[in-house]
Amino acid sequence: MSESLWQRLTGDVPRRALLALGGLLLLLLAAPFLLRLAPAGDYWLSLLILVVYFSYIGQAWNIMMGFAGQLSLGHALYLGLGGYVAAALYVNLGIGPWLGVFIAVAAAMLAGGLIGFLGFRFSLAGVYFALLTIAFAEFTRILFDHFTWVGGSGGLFLKVEADGSAFNLQGSPLLFYYVILALAAGAFVLCRFLLTSRLGHYWLAVREDPEAAQAAGIAVLRTKMLAVLISAGLTAVGGVWSAFYYKSLFPEAAFAMGRSIEVTLAPIIGGLGTLFGPILGSALLVGLGDLFTTLAEILANDYGVKAAGLKQIGYGIALLLIVMFRRDGVWPWLARRLGFERRPADDAGEGRP
Amino acid sequence: MSADPGQFVLTLLQAVAMGLLTGMVYGLMALGLSVIFGVMRVVNFAHGEMMVVGMYLAWLAFDRLGLDPLVSLPAVAAALFVFGYVLQRTVINPFIGLPEHMQFMLLLAVAILLVNACLAIFGPDTHGVQVDYMFDSFNVGPLVLDAVRVYAALVALLIAGLLWLFFTRTRSGKAIRAAADNHVGALVVGLDVKRLYALTFGVGAACVGAAGALMLLIVQVHPFLAIDYTLLAFVIVIVGGLGSMSGALAGGLLIGVSEAVAGVLLQPSLKSVFSFGLLILVLLLRPQGLLARRS
Numbered sequence: 001m002s003e004s005l006w007q008r009l010t011g012d013v014p015r016r017a018l019l020a021l022g023g024l025l026l027l028l029l030a031a032p033f034l035l036r037l038a039p040a041g042d043y044w045l046s047l048l049i050l051v052v053y054f055s056y057i058g059q060a061w062n063i064m065m066g067f068a069g070q071l072s073l074g075h076a077l078y079l080g081l082g083g084y085v086a087a088a089l090y091v092n093l094g095i096g097p098w099l100g101v102f103i104a105v106a107a108a109m110l111a112g113g114l115i116g117f118l119g120f121r122f123s124l125a126g127v128y129f130a131l132l133t134i135a136f137a138e139f140t141r142i143l144f145d146h147f148t149w150v151g152g153s154g155g156l157f158l159k160v161e162a163d164g165s166a167f168n169l170q171g172s173p174l175l176f177y178y179v180i181l182a183l184a185a186g187a188f189v190l191c192r193f194l195l196t197s198r199l200g201h202y203w204l205a206v207r208e209d210p211e212a213a214q215a216a217g218i219a220v221l222r223t224k225m226l227a228v229l230i231s232a233g234l235t236a237v238g239g240v241w242s243a244f245y246y247k248s249l250f251p252e253a254a255f256a257m258g259r260s261i262e263v264t265l266a267p268i269i270g271g272l273g274t275l276f277g278p279i280l281g282s283a284l285l286v287g288l289g290d291l292f293t294t295l296a297e298i299l300a301n302d303y304g305v306k307a308a309g310l311k312q313i314g315y316g317i318a319l320l321l322i323v324m325f326r327r328d329g330v331w332p333w334l335a336r337r338l339g340f341e342r343r344p345a346d347d348a349g350e351g352r353p
Numbered sequence: 354m355s356a357d358p359g360q361f362v363l364t365l366l367q368a369v370a371m372g373l374l375t376g377m378v379y380g381l382m383a384l385g386l387s388v389i390f391g392v393m394r395v396v397n398f399a400h401g402e403m404m405v406v407g408m409y410l411a412w413l414a415f416d417r418l419g420l421d422p423l424v425s426l427p428a429v430a431a432a433l434f435v436f437g438y439v440l441q442r443t444v445i446n447p448f449i450g451l452p453e454h455m456q457f458m459l460l461l462a463v464a465i466l467l468v469n470a471c472l473a474i475f476g477p478d479t480h481g482v483q484v485d486y487m488f489d490s491f492n493v494g495p496l497v498l499d500a501v502r503v504y505a506a507l508v509a510l511l512i513a514g515l516l517w518l519f520f521t522r523t524r525s526g527k528a529i530r531a532a533a534d535n536h537v538g539a540l541v542v543g544l545d546v547k548r549l550y551a552l553t554f555g556v557g558a559a560c561v562g563a564a565g566a567l568m569l570l571i572v573q574v575h576p577f578l579a580i581d582y583t584l585l586a587f588v589i590v591i592v593g594g595l596g597s598m599s600g601a602l603a604g605g606l607l608i609g610v611s612e613a614v615a616g617v618l619l620q621p622s623l624k625s626v627f628s629f630g631l632l633i634l635v636l637l638l639r640p641q642g643l644l645a646r647r648s
Contacts, residue, residue: 142623316469
């Protein structure tokens with residue numbers, strides 16, 4: 001069984017790609033210890049944590065958009081809901097995050113299921129569906145602003161406790177790094193598994209042509225619902241992680257439109273519908289963000305050029321150039337360069353044709 | 354809340370009147386989005402950012418030259434027309450007909466650039482204009498209407514009328530509508546569709562620029578308004594019918610009124626609950642009306 005599963009997951013992947021993947025995983029596992037040797041290692045670790053976090057939630061979002069073709073611009077809803085549920089259960093009722101995460105996931109899946117059902121039942125697609133997801137996220141943001149049990153607009157805070165440990169998800173950045181790395185690796189394998197499954201092929205069929213998929217006998221509504229449920233559930237886990245990592249939640253930030261957009265950046269820049277897209281995309285974006293922060297600091301300190309927004313202008317230009325010249329994302333182009341293309345026998349894999 | 358029901362009704366009527374006036378400006382803003390989408394099927398995710406650029410240009414004209422936003426409005430609209438025209442020609446044109454997420458990402462990058470350019474140039478503080486009629490008002494029956502809102506609404510209506518004339522009476526306007534109705538047909542009869550698209554984006558940008566200049570009479574500008582206006586414009590055009598000009602104006606009035614009334618009935622911080630609730634209802638209950646406009 002395990003061998004056939006292994007076969008199924010890796011069957012058509014070139015050996016060099018598998019080796020590179022194994023190398024990357026080893027590198028990421030060892031990274032905190034390697035970074036300790038570098039100057040400002042803590043800072044680099046915090047950046048790496050961000051990269052892994054964004055690649056995880058990007059992977060979750062990608063299931064909906066990249067696999068099933070449903071554009072969600074409201075994923076902050078699932079992040080915020082997940083974070084708020086687990087944090088409120090912990091702060092108000094003393095229920096730990098390892099149990100709370102299941103309730104958080106259930107809540108997010110319920111929300112995702114509701115939005116998905118309402119939207120898909122009426123065959124809402126593209127920008128119309130995207131706006132529905134935004135509207136629900138904004139709606140929830142305003143409700144949480146007035147929801148005093150979770151602190152309202154004043155925010156919800158997780159105290160740093162003396163007896164904090166991995167059991168209540170408190171500890172050093174190292175703990176959070178390995179937790180999010182495990183999640184990201186798990187999501188990667190899960191997505192690969194889903195793509196090779198019958199459901200994965202249904203998703204691609206629905207993405208490419210919903211009417212043809214319907215005609216071929218695929219239960220389109222059910223197929224789309226599964227995408228939104230899985231995506232919302234996985235995203236909520238990221239929300240729980242993020243709530244306990246940052247230790248504070250505000251409706252204005254947790255459910256912000258900007259946060260929803262952040263989720264979409266890495267997979268689109270990296271390569272929609274690909275497994276490596278979200279990883280490469282988040283590495284690129286976090287890297288660029290840091291580069292422009294440093295450049296803005298240099299400008300301010302050495303040249304006396306000080307202005308808010310300079311960093312984001314650089315970021316915006318970089319984003320514009322990537323979108324204009326790598327429309328399908330950076331990964332499909334890089335994969336061709338590296339010779340990680342799928343074996344020609346298989347044509348039902350990930351990625352847009 | 355007042356115990357006197359007559360007083361309450363008056364307060365409500367007052368809010369409705371204010372909402373209608375502000376709603377006209379909202380409508381003009383949404384008109385720009387609707388025109389661009391209706392012709393090119395491009396969803397302008399940088400719309401609120403363009404609105405804020407219009408507001409800043411009007412503020413600049415007031416601050417440096419002492420010009421009333423109503424006076425600088427044609428220049429602001431012209432500046433945004435040029436911006437929109439050039440942006441379409443250089444950046445957006447290759448993305449016409451591509452999947453929505455690519456257009457979204459492209460215009461998101463444009464939005465990030467615009468809003469942060471405003472932030473870098475003008476800083477995060479709010480800026481407003483002080484016109485000498487800012488405290489004037491008109492009494493219409495028992496209602497008191499702010500002069501600034503009345504002027505802004507009238508000018509917005511005038512511009513919408515001009516736009517209607519442009520699309521129904523001029524060669525270019527008719528050609529744009531032809532290209533929107535039948536892209537291939539327009540190419541076959543020899544229309545320069547690329548130029549028409551750039552013209553359309555310019556016209557849409559000019560609309561939102563003009564709306565920005567008008568809005569500056571009513572609210573103060575800061576860079577972070579942009580995303581709210583983008584969302585607001587989307588809500589309005591969806592409620593009114595994406596791609597429909599009269600729908601955008603009607604949607605603007607409806608959202609303007611619903612915000613104002615919600616401000617009276619609920620806490621002010623809950624005012625957008627009405628708009629988003631309306632959006633969700635329209636998306637769910639009248640999807641056939643919305644989807645009928647899609648090609």
